[in-house]
Amino acid sequence: MTTMSSVPWLTIVGLIPLVGALLVAFVPGTAENAKRMALGFSLVTLVVGIVAATQFDRASSAQFQLGEQHSWIPQFGVSYALGVDGIALVLILMALVLTPVCLLAAWHDVPVEAGPRGAQRAKTYFALLLVLETFMVGVFAATDVFLFYVFFEAMLIPVYFLIGRFGGPRRQYAAMKFLLFSLAGGLIMLVAVIALYLQGPGGADGFLISRLTGLSLDPTTERLLFFGFFFAFAVKAPMVPFHTWLPDAATESSPATATLLVGVLDKVGTFGMIRFCLQLFPEASQWATPLVVALAVLSVIYGALLAIGQTDMMRLVSYTSVSHFGFIVLGIFAFTSVGHSGSTLYMVNHGFSTAALFLFAAMLVRRRGSKRIPDFGGWQRITPALAGIFLVAGLSGLALPGLASFVSEFLVLVGSFSTQPVAAVIATSGIILAALYILLMYKKIATGPRPEGLVGAREYDRLDDSGRRGLTVVRDLTTREKLVAAPLLAAFLVLGFVPNLALDVINPAVDKTLSFVQEAIPNLNPAGTVAEGSSK
């Protein structure tokens, strides 16, 4: 099943940020040096990750590749087994790209305090972000259910500290809520993990996904196990009605944390649905489809409606994510290869577009000193470039043709229409709602009269001395911010116009997952593969 690799690429990719984190946290020196070191380590990780990706044989991306397997806790049947197929590979690459972007965006999040230990807080912040990167690689690369669970749970701890130590005024509440929701889901999953092993062949490597696939389970057991896993993933994803932790966590945490949390970590939920729910429990997945699809559509509509009503910019962006995750889950449970490919691509695109929305919104917030949308207005004239990229990010969020999200949203809807027509039709209205929440927000922020006392640099230059009195100049994008924005905007365009870059890697892996489902449910007939040129 898994093609082994002579070089432990995935372990190396995972270890570099961890080593970096330790150095960043404990090597004495100024905060500035520590930040540079953190950024350097994340860039090295990205480069090594890309090198590893070149070793990935795209022709057989359905297989797990770059595999490693060592016995870890043979008494429990646990192996340290890593490997990536097309789905995992694109998600890991997305995480590797987003981490340096976030580090760069987080440069001034934690001010250096006075005193001999003043730099430590900033160092800890950057070190935790790097630790998080290690876990992100691990959780997508694990091919052992136990190992996946270990990463899945251990990941919560750095996030908990990131929210609780470096967040906004209600950070304690948000951190606790995040931890309790996630752990409640995770611990229920733990029972399912144990029970799954006992249903499987057992032995010293009995937790490998490959050994647990295609078990002939008793229907009741399979359904219980399915729900054990699904609950954890639904909390993580997050789906209505388990989504309430997300707006709090995302609003109270720093923008970089929010980006990694919503952009990458929550993908573990939808990734887990594909990798575990569908692959290990195909019949139960099919059986639960009506409920799951209903929840997905509910998430699409409800998330969008709540987004429209928000006055807090960060909260609005988090509710849009609830809506987008609804689309992703809908595509997964459509059981068509088009829907699956769309969902997987959606996960990548959503990662970039949410990152852009969170980070660009944070740039606005930093300039205005407020998250409230009514406090803004006329920012097109104050900071034209920032308002411009914010619009692009928003348009990507509402799936404008030509930008990345359009392709994936289109594929999800086409893919689900053949098997879930009603749900697909209702979900389509989510696109209209998306246009509403994005464009209304943009209108309130960027157009209209500008706030009293604020003025853009260009306008300021035109004014004479008397006109300048009492005005504060607001800078447009700095070089650092341009560096943050560039890779994200590039990703929109590249994935928008050449989605096959990713789809070619994703499709075979998706077909493989569906073949497991098809084996279990012969009468299921997923529609054909992605039509050529559907992206145009």
Next chain:
Amino acid sequence: MTAVAPLALPALPAAFQQSNVDYLAILPLLIVFGTALVGVLVEAFAAREKRHAIQVGLAVVGLLAAAASLILAAKHQGVTMGLTDGSTNRQLFALAIDGPALFMQGAILLMGVLGVLTMAERFGGVGPDAFTPSGASTPGSPTESAAVRAGALTSEVFPLTMFAIFGMMLFPTTNDLIGMFVALEVLSLPLYILSGLARRRRLLSQEASLKYFLLGAFSSAFFLFGTALLYGYAGSVYFGDLSKAIASGPLAMNGLLLPGAFLVFVGLLFKVGAVPFHAWTPDVYQGAPTPVTGFMAACTKAAAFGAILRLAYVGLDTGRWEWTNALVIVALLTMVVGAVLSVTQTDMKRLLAYSSIAHAGFILVGVLAFDRKAVGAVLFYLVAYGFSTIAAFAIISLVRQNGAEATHLSQWAGLGRRYPVVAGAFAFLMLAFAGIPLTSGFVSKFAVFSAAVGTGGATGTVLAVVGVVCSAITVFVYARVIVLMFFSEAPDDGVEVVTPSVSTTFSISIGTLVTLALGVLPSALLDLADRASQFVR
């Protein structure tokens, strides 16, 4: 009716027979006992200023020597030291030197070393800092202040600890009810004294000691009464006979068996702090000197669970279906009460006391799986929990305000900002108690819950589900401590972490490192526990 003669007269030895003792098999026990006796002599003859160093050195050397001699004992496994009457192979006062017994002895010895090292902390004073120089005097009385002025010290705590360790090692080793009772008393009596010797908040400490003693005496009485009933049932107190008698005994005699088994279990469950026999735990944990609390929480629990395992798997195994349901209810109650009540605690030591109650419930889940693998899981759990808990209490003893321990939760606010290393270690231990992956707590919970789901049937699955729900509740508690330490602003009230001596630093580091090591690479100890999980009969 004829298979056994339940009402037959006790089979006392017809004539005195010299028992065969395999001295190498019981060498660890002898070394510890000998060290304790030498400790008493040191107390009598050594000069005061040298006593502390001699006692600590003696105790640590004795414990390490005993641990080393376990290797010899492991080669001489089997039942030894029994009194036989020559005609049957019935052995009274026999010691079962088998895998579980040796494993528990080793665990108690090593955790005992850490316990002694934390008790030895002086912070620059003459005697151990945690203990009052004159335990017998009235708190606040002139006698007490005179003792303090005279530079009195309480170095007798070390021989007492060694006696307690001797009893703890004996507890899971004895193979009959009377021997078990003797071990129970040997381990308890020194602990009653140790609990009452706190240097600060002495009234609280003496109250704890009295409560522990009275309730402990009650539970011992229960144990003895149960022993009498079981003796009436089987005509013997030897576990092998008990097991055989239950297998072949008449149903009509269950009137003796059930209350007997229940009462004996009461005595043992009291020692592990299982609900509803837990009432002493928070008071004693809070009142006792903090290093003693850590030692007690780790070692007493290990010893008592060792005894519970032997009773359940060797003595009463054949009558399992008679008493399991009662124990299932106890396990459920223990987990739920421990978890829920820990939420409302405001004192760090009480919080860890309720946490230890919840942990006792999780371990009971493993005991109730009735499988060889479950025995291994329980053994692993006890070691993992013990090392973490000793380190946790040792850290608590370092957090001070005006010289006294700052155990109120609010006093811990912002500790992580000023003392990141100590608070970080404590937070890590909290995560281990919560059962987060990559800590020993996760591996041990996984081990007991998977044993429960695997061989415990539907009951086991229910227990495991309740177990994870309770884990989720306790996560809130531990996370709250982390919130306090790291996410809250520090009030300016002079709470400080005093710099400990090498010995305390050593036990905190070892406890924390073991917690990490057993979380990342648990397979060596799991393997050892698994190989040690076979009881001799």
